[in-house]
Amino acid sequence: MMIRLLSFLFLGLLCRLLNNPEAPEQASGVTFQIRNAGIVVTGSFSDLKTNIHFDPVRPEASSLAATVGAATIRTGITLRDTHLQKRGYFDAEHFPRIKMVAKRIQKGSNNCYVGLFDLTILSVTKPVEVFFCYYPKGNKGHLTGQFRLNRQDFGLGSTSLVLSNEVMVLIDVETGPLVR
Amino acid sequence: MLTLPMILLFAGLMISCSSNTEQTAVSNAFVPDIPRTWDSTALAGFDLPLATARATPKQVSSSYYYQLPERVIYKSYPIYAPGREPKDYWAWLQKQEPRQAFDPAKLKTEADWIKAGELVFDASIDTAVFSLQEVRSNAFYVQNRMPISAAGNMPFARYVVLKKGLIAVGGLGCNMCHTRVMPDGSVIKGAQGNLPEARRVANIFRNPHVPKEAGQGFVRNLMAAPWLTDDPHTRLSHQSKEKIIAALDAMPPGTMLRQGAGILFPPQIPDLIGVKDRQFLDHTGLNRQRTIGDLMRYAALNQGMDNLASYAGFIPGGIGAKILPPPGKGLAPGSAFRYSDAQLYALARYVYSLKPPTNPNRVNALTRQGERIFAQQGCVTCHTPPLFTNNMLTPADGFTIPEKQYKQYPIFDISVGTNPDYTLKTRRGTGYYKVPSLKGVWYRGPFLHDGSLASLEDVLDARRLRDDYVPTGFKGAGIRTRAVKGHEFGLDLKAKDRLALIAYLKTL
Numbered sequence: 001m002m003i004r005l006l007s008f009l010f011l012g013l014l015c016r017l018l019n020n021p022e023a024p025e026q027a028s029g030v031t032f033q034i035r036n037a038g039i040v041v042t043g044s045f046s047d048l049k050t051n052i053h054f055d056p057v058r059p060e061a062s063s064l065a066a067t068v069g070a071a072t073i074r075t076g077i078t079l080r081d082t083h084l085q086k087r088g089y090f091d092a093e094h095f096p097r098i099k100m101v102a103k104r105i106q107k108g109s110n111n112c113y114v115g116l117f118d119l120t121i122l123s124v125t126k127p128v129e130v131f132f133c134y135y136p137k138g139n140k141g142h143l144t145g146q147f148r149l150n151r152q153d154f155g156l157g158s159t160s161l162v163l164s165n166e167v168m169v170l171i172d173v174e175t176g177p178l179v180r
Numbered sequence: 181m182l183t184l185p186m187i188l189l190f191a192g193l194m195i196s197c198s199s200n201t202e203q204t205a206v207s208n209a210f211v212p213d214i215p216r217t218w219d220s221t222a223l224a225g226f227d228l229p230l231a232t233a234r235a236t237p238k239q240v241s242s243s244y245y246y247q248l249p250e251r252v253i254y255k256s257y258p259i260y261a262p263g264r265e266p267k268d269y270w271a272w273l274q275k276q277e278p279r280q281a282f283d284p285a286k287l288k289t290e291a292d293w294i295k296a297g298e299l300v301f302d303a304s305i306d307t308a309v310f311s312l313q314e315v316r317s318n319a320f321y322v323q324n325r326m327p328i329s330a331a332g333n334m335p336f337a338r339y340v341v342l343k344k345g346l347i348a349v350g351g352l353g354c355n356m357c358h359t360r361v362m363p364d365g366s367v368i369k370g371a372q373g374n375l376p377e378a379r380r381v382a383n384i385f386r387n388p389h390v391p392k393e394a395g396q397g398f399v400r401n402l403m404a405a406p407w408l409t410d411d412p413h414t415r416l417s418h419q420s421k422e423k424i425i426a427a428l429d430a431m432p433p434g435t436m437l438r439q440g441a442g443i444l445f446p447p448q449i450p451d452l453i454g455v456k457d458r459q460f461l462d463h464t465g466l467n468r469q470r471t472i473g474d475l476m477r478y479a480a481l482n483q484g485m486d487n488l489a490s491y492a493g494f495i496p497g498g499i500g501a502k503i504l505p506p507p508g509k510g511l512a513p514g515s516a517f518r519y520s521d522a523q524l525y526a527l528a529r530y531v532y533s534l535k536p537p538t539n540p541n542r543v544n545a546l547t548r549q550g551e552r553i554f555a556q557q558g559c560v561t562c563h564t565p566p567l568f569t570n571n572m573l574t575p576a577d578g579f580t581i582p583e584k585q586y587k588q589y590p591i592f593d594i595s596v597g598t599n600p601d602y603t604l605k606t607r608r609g610t611g612y613y614k615v616p617s618l619k620g621v622w623y624r625g626p627f628l629h630d631g632s633l634a635s636l637e638d639v640l641d642a643r644r645l646r647d648d649y650v651p652t653g654f655k656g657a658g659i660r661t662r663a664v665k666g667h668e669f670g671l672d673l674k675a676k677d678r679l680a681l682i683a684y685l686k687t688l
Binding site: 036037038039041075077079080082083086087088160161162163 | 554565591594
């Protein structure tokens with residue numbers, strides 16, 4: 001019951017964040033959440049590198065690409081992080097970057113958009129649909145979005161009795177100057 | 181008066197009843213599907229390579245194995261502590277004839293096979309390990325602080341009648357290591373045993389009539405891994421009796437003097453309850469368990485056959501440690517006979533049937549909090565419910581996983597940093613430690629693969645990482661204080677969370 005309540009609160013918070021015209025002060029990068037034995041584990045990636053040219057008026061003309069370092073995964077438990085960097089999960093030695101490249105961006109409601117991205121983890125590339133919103137701030141802005149993926153679609157780990165397949169990924173990146 | 185329809189109906193009922201009776205009889209009949217133990221194909225994938233690959237044991241051939249005479253499982257009798265023996269028991273025992281206890285022709289049901297397996301579990305493979313004089317003396321119980329059951333018996337060995345009036349103490353049965361006497365005197369068969377065997381052997385060596393060569397030979401034959409550079413046990417085998425005694429004294433009950441393992445790096449005795457669900461056997465994952473046949477192979481190996489394996493030419497039970505003795509002429513314990521396949525099958529069925537005792541620890545608010553902490557701390561990743569192990573192998577520090585093994589075995593590719601010596605410097609060393617199950621920790625201990633820590637409280641005590649820590653379990657020869665490193669999870673928990681986690685673990 002407590003877990004359900006927490007999940008509900010979390011989703012509520014996310015909805016508020018996505019619809020709030022006030023952008024967060026600083027981009028928080030790439031985080032993710034996954035259920036493990038009924039507990040929501042939150043993790044993050046860093047070493048974010050972006051190549052973003054975003055036009056909120058003509059999103060179809062935008063180009064969005066980002067990568068993070070696979071070895072930068074952090075979940076709050078050092079040995080778990082080490083394990084996740086190895087074969088069976090992110091194999092950071094052989095696949096050091098996780099990549100996302102936009103293939104198509106469509107305008108949604110208000111300041112929000114739907115993007116189709118190619119996500120590459122390990123040697124697997126699959127399309128993912130990302131719902132995100134744009135928060136301008138001066139000549140820059142934030143893109144804040146989320147998507148879900150099935151970790152096994154990308155070869156991340158194997159079937160588990162306790163670890164969920166579904167991962168929610170939350171992205172908050174700073175855009176460069178407007179392209180218009 | 182019976183009408184034709186009534187007769188037909190009656191006849192039909194009779195046929196129906198008769199058919200049901202036959203079906204019942206058929207369903208009760210148990211036809212065991214007994215695997216061939218020393219099957220060369222099955223053996224080929226049974227052993228994991230050793231960390232020093234060239235020393236990976238080459239087992240005796242199938243032809244050799246089946247030339248060994250079969251063991252006879254005799255009826256055995258409990259050994260009582262002095263003052264606890266029933267009146268006239270000893271005199272009664274003197275009048276008994278030897279009786280074969282295992283006869284597969286008489287086993288009709290699955291329950292029969294399991295019961296017969298218990299006889300094999302309790303059966304000795306040696307009558308020289310314990311002496312009659314020893315187990316009937318008060319000193320044996322006092323000096324060794326020998327656990328005694330509520331019934332007054334010492335359940336780690338049993339009397340066997342060799343011939344009428346000639347009684348011996350049968351030892352080296354499965355019961356010797358896998359029997360636990362609880363503080364209330366109850367006995368858990370199959371659990372991590374608590375026979376103080378190292379203490380007993382140390383006390384034997386203390387006898388001034390026992391020459392130092394006996395101790396040195398004991399270490400060399402049981403523990404040496406001479407292919408290693410500067411093998412620690414080969415070194416120990418050249419040292420004084422006092423040094424060997426000190427090494428033995430450092431081993432607590434719950435660890436065991438076991439061939440191929442170590443005195444300097446002793447193995448914690450595993451719990452056999454629930455072993456059916458393990459994919460690997462031995463702390464080092466030395467053997468795979470793919471079928472019941474593998475457990476049979478494991479029992480055969482560990483009850484003597486591994487003394488005849490060749491480790492890069494070193495044969496522990498060989499003539500001059502180099503030449504395989506003729507079948508049936510081996511002098512190493514357990515190496516002159518073999519179990520029949522039927523005996524091993526019954527034994528494996530018995531081991532698979534073992535159930536844990538009723539757990540006195542109940543689920544409550546504290547344990548539920550502990551369960552949450554168990555998940556939050558990520559314990560579930562390795563100790564995954566419902567088995568509380570993910571059945572994977574973790575590499576020890578200093579071991580590089582051979583590339584092809586990534587595809588051969590389920591490897592959890594991080595070291596948890598526990599002492600690597602057992603898996604790098606013994607005959608059982610694969611370079612890995614398997615992830616142990618946490619089931620039944622409430623009745624077990626000491627913990628970690630070498631039994632360094634006596635209790636769960638100690639495992640979760642951050643002070644164990646300090647050099648001035650006094651290990652509560654295995655200390656190490658001549659060592660008073662040392663850090664017990666590795667598996668450093670949950671050490672920074674708040675006291676109340678630690679309490680909750682331990683309470684939860686004790687419900688498993």
